[in-house]
Amino acid sequence: MNCTLCPRRCGALRTADAGQGFCQLPETILIARIQPHLWEEPPISGTRGTGAVFFSGCTLRCAYCQNGDISHRNAGRPFTPQELSDSLRRLVDAGMHTISFITATPYIHQILAALELYRPPVPLVWNTSGYETVETLRLLEGVIDVYLPDLKHRSEAMGRLCAKAPDYFERASSAICEMVRQTGTPVYGADGIMQRGTLIRHLILPGLTSESIQLLDWVAETLPGTPVSLMRQYIPMNGVAIRGLDRPITEREYRRVRDHMLTLDLPGYLQEPESASTDFVPLFCRDESYI
Numbered sequence: 001m002n003c004t005l006c007p008r009r010c011g012a013l014r015t016a017d018a019g020q021g022f023c024q025l026p027e028t029i030l031i032a033r034i035q036p037h038l039w040e041e042p043p044i045s046g047t048r049g050t051g052a053v054f055f056s057g058c059t060l061r062c063a064y065c066q067n068g069d070i071s072h073r074n075a076g077r078p079f080t081p082q083e084l085s086d087s088l089r090r091l092v093d094a095g096m097h098t099i100s101f102i103t104a105t106p107y108i109h110q111i112l113a114a115l116e117l118y119r120p121p122v123p124l125v126w127n128t129s130g131y132e133t134v135e136t137l138r139l140l141e142g143v144i145d146v147y148l149p150d151l152k153h154r155s156e157a158m159g160r161l162c163a164k165a166p167d168y169f170e171r172a173s174s175a176i177c178e179m180v181r182q183t184g185t186p187v188y189g190a191d192g193i194m195q196r197g198t199l200i201r202h203l204i205l206p207g208l209t210s211e212s213i214q215l216l217d218w219v220a221e222t223l224p225g226t227p228v229s230l231m232r233q234y235i236p237m238n239g240v241a242i243r244g245l246d247r248p249i250t251e252r253e254y255r256r257v258r259d260h261m262l263t264l265d266l267p268g269y270l271q272e273p274e275s276a277s278t279d280f281v282p283l284f285c286r287d288e289s290y291i
């Protein structure tokens with residue numbers, strides 16, 4: 001295939017074995033981990049977990065990514081749509097509240113083929129960097145129940161510096177509006193699990209609280225009622241060499257952004273301080289990484 005699935009629109013050839021686009025991904029599905037996962041927000045993980053499928057590769061490739069082995073170096077094992085659907089069934093049999101497809105965009109056609117073989121009877125979650133095209137998201141309309149997009153950078157300068165994507169905000173803001181159009185405002189089950197809706201994640205970066213505040217303002221003005229998960233887990237990883245991103249955020253920086261979110265009266269979630277630890281990075285590509 002010649003791929004134009006994400007905003008990079010490389011048009012690059014992706015064969016079964018190799019890919020020549022920005023993401024360097026082949027057409028074959030690569031998965032780094034497929035297991036129950038307990039550390040997402042409460043309406044996604046609940047008490048029993050979400051069945052998390054960590055796909056290899058990423059269309060954004062942030063310099064500071066905490067999962068660099070899979071996002072930058074594409075570590076993973078090949079799966080057919082049949083094998084993916086079999087694993088989804090095992091996750092449902094294990095009692096998962098939801099199924100989460102994580103950085104899955106380059107494999108969208110193969111995932112839709114797997115879902116033709118087996119449609120899990122629980123909400124399907126699309127966990128994404130937010131760097132998506134509206135056209136590609138439309139392929140998911142009526143299939144995905146819950147969108148879990150990041151909203152990362154406001155300025156072109158930071159999008160360019162961190163991810164070679166100066167158009168990040170332009171693309172992500174359009175994509176998130178499309179997600180909300182598809183799902184409407186959140187609907188929760190009696191157990192508190194989100195059955196339908198969009199939950200925006202924002203990770204506070206050191207020295208960039210002004211960008212965080214601008215992004216929260218955009219959500220409040222453009223998509224009122226859409227919940228935000230405010231994340232404080234940033235730690236320098238993946239050998240990040242960008243000046244200023246070589247430290248965790250301070251308590252003062254966190255409080256500045258959190259207080260602004262509370263002032264806006266945005267619904268959502270605040271992350272625990274203990275989450276800023278490498279202990280929360282799952283193990284990838286081991287035998288026990290696959291259900």
Ligand code: SF4
Pocket residue numbers: 003004005006007008009010011012014019020021022023024025059105106
């Ligand atoms: S998914 Fe990969 S190959 Fe396709 S357009 Fe995006 S970066 Fe390029």
